[in-house]
Amino acid sequence: MIELYAITDDPTxxxxxxRAVRSDGMAVLYAPAERRAVTAEALWHHEHVxxxxxxxxxxxxxxxxxxxxxxxxxxxxxxxxxxxxxxSLDRVxxxxxxxxxxxxxxxxEADSTESGRDYMSAKAGRMAKADLVHDRLSPLAREHVLxxxxxxxxxxxxVDRAAVEHFVSLVxxxxxxxxxxxxxCTGPWPPYSFAGEAQ
Amino acid sequence: xxxxxxxxxSELDPFSPDRTRLDNALTRRVNADPDSVERGLAQLVxxxxxxxxxxxxxxxxxxxxxxxxxxDQVERLGRTFMExxxxxxxxxxEFGLTEEDLNLDLGPLxxxx
Numbered sequence: 001m002i003e004l005y006a007i008t009d010d011p012t013x014x015x016x017x018x019r020a021v022r023s024d025g026m027a028v029l030y031a032p033a034e035r036r037a038v039t040a041e042a043l044w045h046h047e048h049v050x051x052x053x054x055x056x057x058x059x060x061x062x063x064x065x066x067x068x069x070x071x072x073x074x075x076x077x078x079x080x081x082x083x084x085x086x087x088s089l090d091r092v093x094x095x096x097x098x099x100x101x102x103x104x105x106x107x108x109e110a111d112s113t114e115s116g117r118d119y120m121s122a123k124a125g126r127m128a129k130a131d132l133v134h135d136r137l138s139p140l141a142r143e144h145v146l147x148x149x150x151x152x153x154x155x156x157x158x159v160d161r162a163a164v165e166h167f168v169s170l171v172x173x174x175x176x177x178x179x180x181x182x183x184x185c186t187g188p189w190p191p192y193s194f195a196g197e198a199q
Numbered sequence: 200x201x202x203x204x205x206x207x208x209s210e211l212d213p214f215s216p217d218r219t220r221l222d223n224a225l226t227r228r229v230n231a232d233p234d235s236v237e238r239g240l241a242q243l244v245x246x247x248x249x250x251x252x253x254x255x256x257x258x259x260x261x262x263x264x265x266x267x268x269x270x271d272q273v274e275r276l277g278r279t280f281m282e283x284x285x286x287x288x289x290x291x292x293e294f295g296l297t298e299e300d301l302n303l304d305l306g307p308l309x310x311x312x
Contacts, residue, residue, distance in 0.1 A: 098205070116277025117270070123280070124260050148253055150298040164205075171206040182208035189203070 003033035004066045004074060005049050006190075007085055010057035018049070021071040024082055026089075028062075028074045029053060035067055050190045058093045060085060061190035088195060095142055095158045096188035098167060102133050102153040103182045126152055129181065136174060140167045145193045152181070156193035164188055241294040246303045249287060256280055 005018065006029045013020055020027040031049075036042060046064040053059055068074050078085065104126060130153040138144050141157035148154075159167050164187070171185045259276050262268055268276070291301065 114281070116274040116279075116281060118277070119281045120260065120263060120273060120277040123256060124263070127257070127260055147302075148250055149302055168205045175206065175208065183206060184204070184208065185206040186203045187205055 001033055001035060001067055002030040002070060002074065003046075004062040004068065005029045005031065005046070006053050006059040006061055007078065007089065008053075008057050008059040009086065009089060010059070012057055014053060018053070019071070021075045021078075023075045023079045026078055026082060026085060028071075028078050029059075030071065030074055033067065038065065047190075054096075054190050058089065059190070060089050060092065060195045061192050063192065063195075091143075092158060092191040092194050095160050095191060095194075096164060097191045097193055098141075098157045098159050098164065098185060098187040099189060100133070100137060100153065100155050100157065100171065101149075101151050101184045102130065103151050104129055105180050105182060129178075132178075133174060133181065133183065136170065137167065140170060143194055158191055158194045159188075161188075238294050238296070241290070242296055242300055243303065245287065245291060245294070245296065246301045249301045252280075252283055252287065 007026060008029060009026050011027075014029050017031045018029055019031070020029050043064050050059075050061045054061070068077065133153055134144075134146070134155060137155075137157060140163055141159050143158040145156045146154070147156070157167070168185060171183055175181065175183045259280065263273055263276070291298070
């Protein structure tokens with residue numbers, strides 16, 4: 001059994017225990033592994049391995065928990081989707097993922113005597129705040145993904161490595177000019193949210 | 200996790216559910232254990248219903264914004280969404296699910312928002 005970590009077109013061999021299996025200019029980076037219990041530690045380990053690989057090469061991260069029987073099975077899977085994976089790799093080349101969450105500081109409304117109109121305008125107010133943050137940040141990103149969630153905004157941005165600092169300082173400035181909001185920006189992450197097929 | 204924080208509010212509390220987010224991420228799959236299959240199914244169904252609710256809500260807000268609805272229609276829409284919100288919360292509680300449990304990764308469906 002082997003566990004997959006990343007897909008790359010960089011010829012640099014990974015450090016042991018990681019190995020590469022290649023097919024037509026692309027490689028899957030993997031390590032021998034046993035299926036094990038899913039724990040936070042195991043997830044973070046996977047994340048650290050991918051991040052270290054990312055420091056030295058352009059890659060598509062493979063999501064945690066992807067096991068195949070042996071390297072030839074990995075090579076076969078790679079060969080079957082070669083062009084699609086090469087296109088996905090080009091899509092994220094030179095960029096990292098930054099995650100942004102925003103919440104608004106206000107007492108929970110949820111007043112049962114509230115009118116339908118008030119309810120909708122409170123919702124509209126929240127949406128306008130979310131748009132305000134997203135509309136400022138999205139021009140700095142190549143792509144973005146908005147996710148449903150209980151927060152005001154939960155988004156992932158694909159940002160050029162060179163633009164990360166600029167992006168983060170914009171988040172800080174937004175935070176300063178909007179004390180009613182709480183903005184959390186994390187990263188840089190491997191581009192998990194952008195590693196699939198292009199939309 | 201701390202070293203991944205690039206910018207944060209002075210007090211991280213608004214995001215305190217994040218502290219358990221990793222555990223949630225790990226369990227964020229439908230539980231097919233026969234003993235809890237009902238809960239797993241409820242989680243999947245409620246996730247989809249919640250997504251639809253959010254999509255419909257956005258659509259409604261756009262229509263209100265467009266100004267083509269009467270006062271009465273806006274009031275009725277608002278009451279409907281308020282009621283839906285309440286019912287969903289009750290159902291969630293009935294199955295012992297948190298808001299975060301309704302964030303199953305629905306793949307391309309989840310990007311409809």
